[in-house]
Amino acid sequence: MITVGEDLWTAETRRGDDALAGLRHEWEDLYARCTTAAPFQAYAWLESWCRSYAEPGALRVTLVRHHGRLVAAAPFQLSRRTGAAVLTPLGGALADFTDVLAADDAVRPATRILARALLLDPGWDAVDLPESRPGPAGAALWQTWPGRKWRMPASLCFELTAMPMEDLVRSLPAKTRKTVRRRLNQLARTDVDVSEVTPERAAPAVAELLRLHELQWRGRGINEHHLSAQFAAHLTRSVTGMLSGGQAALYEYRIDGRLMCSSLMLIGRDLVGGYLYGTDPELRERVDVSTMLMNDTLPLAHRLGLPTMSMLRGDEPYKLRWEPRLALNERMVLARPGSARGLAYGLRVRSARAAVQAAKEHAPWLRTVRDRLRRGAGSASHGKPSGDSASPGEPGADSAGARKPGGDSAGAGSAG
CATH class of the missing domain: 3.40.630.30 (Gcn5-related N-acetyltransferase (GNAT))
Known part of the structure; x- marks a missing residue:
């Protein structure tokens, strides 16, 4: 717990499988005061996802309050990625948008306190937000971050x-x-x-x-x-x-x-x-x-x-x-100051993204080959190809996640 300005601001990070427990009322109050909040940040979605998918003991939920009222929240779980301990958003690949929450009337000070609270919590090297919508919460956290940071294009939305x-x-x-x-x-x-x-x-x-x-x-x-x-x-x-x-x-x-x-x-x-x-x-x-x-x-x-x-x-x-x-989502990676593993992780993510972009621009036929290989692998293991066409909410393989491993999408805007 940290306190700023004679108890006007407080922040805490909850750990453990029950980190979200008892927060429904506060969370939904905050959600209602953030005009860019996505449905994947709703308490019902996050709490259910944790029950089905969260790794045991991995939850890290950082909360900021002003005069006792919740004004910012960062729901993460700790994952090991290529040698680094990375805070990744709850919802995983099932979420089309990933971000922190911050009340409209307190975005800048709340995200500033949020950054301080994250840095006081030990044991992680980088924060990775793979699908941030353009908006005040993510941008404010980015602007206030004191360490190395990277912003890259992520998934395209229509x-x-x-x-x-x-x-x-x-x-x-x-x-x-x-x-x-x-x-x-x-x-x-x-x-x-x-x-x-x-x-x-x-x-x-x-x-x-x-x-x-x-x-x-x-x-x-x-x-x-x-x-x-x-x-x-x-x-x-x-x-x-x-x-x-x-x-x-x-x-x-x-x-x-x-x-x-x-x-x-x-x-x-x-x-x-x-x-x-x-x-x-x-x-x-x-x-x-x-x-x-x-x-x-x-x-x-x-x-x-x-x-x-x-x-x-x-x-x-x-x-x-x-x-x-x-509308283009952004991937934001924030390295903990002084963490060599966090720095290396961010550089690897940036290099991988650059390689994918170069392949798209100079060898677009690779995507066709990749999809054919995936369909073949799916037929061998399941009797049918992997990937499906489901809805505008199911990203193709170029989206940052495993929710839809290949194929196309079809939904309200599909060819029918």
């Missing part, structure tokens, strides 16, 4: 300004506009019944979502992790809490009473992001699924008064149909 679907259609080029209108008319004739899942129905609804997701990609390649009991347990717990807190929406699509599609959207403080969906293959014979999902996801963000509908990570060309704008 975004749309939230608006009614008809406004988006009118903004599209003439040829695309004509195609989308035809698909919307087809959707209207099909008489699809759309319902929103309540928190009380979250558990069976998530089970159906995952069943449809597996059915959707059966025989065509799927991220095997999405079939695991571990992922199902995390998604069920987190979605139940996030539906209650208004941080998620789960839509079900039925025709003649038969469930044909489920779509999970995660809701941050300034965006709605399509995260995961599953559909019965028969539905694709009747409607364009991507247009159907966009027809609900984009207006949801508008109704909630949020400025952005995000397709989350992945730069797949099909997303360009909707004329989105580009």
Whole structure:
């Protein structure tokens, strides 16, 4: 515990498997006061992820309070990477955005105290935030950091300004506009019944979502992790809490009473992001699924008064149909002052990123070779290729994580 300015500011780092215990009320209060907080920073998501994925004894949660009220939080776990002890954000590769939390009205002083508190906690060499959105919390921590630090481009996201679907259609080029209108008319004739899942129905609804997701990609390649009991347990717990807190929406699509599609959207403080969906293959014979999902996801963000509908990570060309704008995540690595291992880790990350960028620019065919090798390896080990197409929330292999090891993504902005 550190104290600054006659008890006006205090900071502590909690360790151990129960580091998040008892923080729900404070955490959600802070989340509500950070206008750029992503759904992957919601307490329900983080607490559930820890129960499924955190390494025993590895949690490090640093908290800053002003006059007793939580104003900043850095939820990490300690990992060993290439000889260095690295603080990595909770949520891992399942999170499309990773950052610290800081209240809007205290960003700069709170992150300054946060940096001091992190440095007083021993046993780590570097902080690695692989997918930071451009925003005040990460930028402020970066600016105040006293040691060596690196910022690199990370995953590319596509975004749309939230608006009614008809406004988006009118903004599209003439040829695309004509195609989308035809698909919307087809959707209207099909008489699809759309319902929103309540928190009380979250558990069976998530089970159906995952069943449809597996059915959707059966025989065509799927991220095997999405079939695991571990992922199902995390998604069920987190979605139940996030539906209650208004941080998620789960839509079900039925025709003649038969469930044909489920779509999970995660809701941050300034965006709605399509995260995961599953559909019965028969539905694709009747409607364009991507247009159907966009027809609900984009207006949801508008109704909630949020400025952005995000397709989350992945730069797949099909997303360009909707004329989105580009948003680039950043990877930030902060070395502990005086740590040779932290310095070496940061330099390795920077060198690796430079090598990947050079390969993309000068040998783009390597990506095709890589994907073919991965598909072959998946067929040999599972009878099907690795990787799947799931949603705008499932990054391709170039995203910084293992949530989706190869393949493409398809969701609200997919080619259908």
